[in-house]
Amino acid sequence: MKKKFRYLNHTADAKFQAFGRNLEEAFANAALATASLMWNPEKVGPNVSYPVAVEGRDLEQILVRFLEEIVYFFETKGFLLHSTEDLRVEKTPDGYRLRGVFRGDHHSADHALFGEVKAVTYNEIKVETGEGVTLQVVLDI
């Protein structure tokens, strides 16, 4: 199976590339790459769902906003992401919209937390579409 994402070397922060056959798959893998810096998504049960919807002027902006939702849900609801479902990226008159569902669970003593993502940045951000999709993001940690 093809790798879902990989971390690249970055002096101060976390930089990753996420891959997919289409935008939706690459976005789902980018979500896993982000969550994996804070907890192990495989060790979180898919017991709770939250709908997610973001809009932006371009693909880079919806990517940043989408990943920020993971940090926001964690900090304000104690929600740990296991996976995403039903992601759909659509063109709108002003740019793009992404909709889907976060699956995961609320934080409890069973879950080990090991890192903090402060923010999702536009630094060196890339959305490359062609044969497949490659996303590149630097997270401020």
Add this chain to the structure above:
Amino acid sequence: MELRKINDLTWEIPKAGPMRVPATIYASSRLLEGVKRDLTLQQAKNVACLPGIQRMSYVMPDAHQGYGFPIGGVAAFDLEEGIISPGGVGYDINCGVRLLRTDFAEKDVTAKRKELLAEIFKEVPAGVGKGGITKLSRGVLRDILTKGAEWAVENGFGTSDDLVMTEENGRMKDADPAHVSERALERGIPQLGTLGAGNHFLEIQKVAAIYDPATARVFGIEAEGQIMVMIHCGSRGLGHQVASDYIELMENTFGTKGLPDRELIHAPIRSPLGRQYYEAMCSAVNYAFANRQMIAHWVRDVFAKVLGTSNGMRQVYDVCHNVAKFEKHLIDGRVREVCLHRKGATRSFGPGRPEIPPVYRSSGQPVIIPGSMGTASYLLVGTEAAEDLSFSSTAHGAGRVMSRHEALRRFRGEQIRDELLQKGIELRSSSWKGVAEEASAAYKDVEEVVRVSHEVGIGKMVARLAPLGVMKG
């Protein structure tokens, strides 16, 4: 890229192409080698192209690659033609350092340091996902964003003497919480009074060396072995969200065309959006001041409980190292107000500046430079020379040289704990992985950074502070 040597510790990227001013880098040849390995110099050059930049794009000795602006970047912008940029402040708005002096000597603390650290670990929430003690209403949070550390003192955390010994007296007066988003408030509510994770820490230290006894005395340091407490943290999720919000708003208002890096997005200082960002940023600065004020109060409580008294635990100073401010500086022979961005840089005002506490007005302000985990930290003093050299700014810490990923591959948290213990340093952390990521080998040599600051003259060495107990988030 052309890099001209001015002297052993000063390098210049001459003005070329779209650069409006040259860039100056303060570094020894060893530090420069590190800087050349990442994008720091390119980023300093990009900053030099921004509208209204004055005199020079400066790079401090501990600089490393950031987003948009380098970490360790200092830039001043004209108030009419200039810009303000969230990327020139950073995501952790008012990340900063507070230093307390005590009347205790090392011998008073040696036997009790484990207990002290354990109690502090209990009292001060730290680590990923650790909430604060108080469930705040939005009304109270807005009050905190308006008043900063003043709110904390009014509510029983510390004394008004602490406020005098805080940059801006612990309150940026232009704060307006109306420009802070609902989302940022939501992130701020559970985190007030928490240390956070990453490179943030709290240390019990001893004075290990005094280089300038007269200034040290002014700062409350009398002898080697004297116990000090250092607190390094910022504005948590609230500040991060303010930065993200305004980057997006500025992109949507001004577009990203022509930017070499989207994180360089900015707004004219005189534009409504530029002003709103500034007032929201001031609110986040105040949140961080209140945060450090509360944490310092709890530390005093613990000392009183474990050692019988917290008398003499006075605040030396509290400095911000991620901030934009309106300051007066001497440019082309006249004093002008500019919008000064310090991102991973510490203000270093020399004697006479009215902004610094009266007791420091003849010495210059204390400059607090935290080292990496388990190494030494330094207390410096601001200089008059820094005005001309760096808009009164110097370094803010050690600066990373190794990625967290690489650090995790090389080090284990438990092993670092054991090594520190052999050196007599107690360590408490909520995450061994976090400890490994912050291994001191992943950082620049803080001694080299401080030496460059001292020799260039942008911040002079006063004392060296060695850790006895480290609490990491």
